Amino acid sequence: GNSVTQMEGPVTLSEEAFLTINCTYTATGYPSLFWYVQYPGEGLQLLLKATKADDKGSNKGFEATYRKETTSFHLEKGSVQVSDSAVYFCALSHNAGNMLTFGGGTRLMVKP
């Protein structure tokens, strides 16, 4: 079956540091890949997505590239801000039911 594995957190960084959150997946064929973000006390919001190999999703300074050869979709940001503190979820969608399979989430804490 499908599965998503993310690096465990929490990840603690200083403001303006470089961020990488690793995500790898297992799926047959060509899933779509997503990063969702959950701010404290809120629901999940789509951060970015990619629907085919070598696509790069980007939003709010975050980027992730769909790498089929390594089955990865790592999230990166060049300079994090305190306001980026949240839980980040990697997910894939791979069927006509559009059902999402989520990773366990990675909590990011950015200190001033």
Next chain:
Amino acid sequence: NAGVTQTPKFRILKIGQSMTLQCTQDMNHNYMYWYRQDPGMGLKLIYYSVGAGITDKGEVPNGYNVSRSTTEDFPLRLELAAPSQTSVYFCASSYTGTSGRDTQYFGPGTRLTVL
């Protein structure tokens, strides 16, 4: 647009009680979903619906029931609450065609505690 709304925000139940979690979307989305999120874990799909009158089980359906009588509403019913159902529940919706690769929009969640 309010997007996806959920009520209540918080609820405490006693073992064996029942309740309904409400979910409404105003985006005319055809697909709707219920997920649960346990502490420190990712979301798991409970039930989903591809349109009014059509529902199907997800990964963890036991102990829950759903109905979809309108496009807008997708309530989740807990009949005999158990401590294992303590979780945060998220409703989501999407406009999904044949590709099955569409963005889901989430509500703010309902935090349920069963004691």
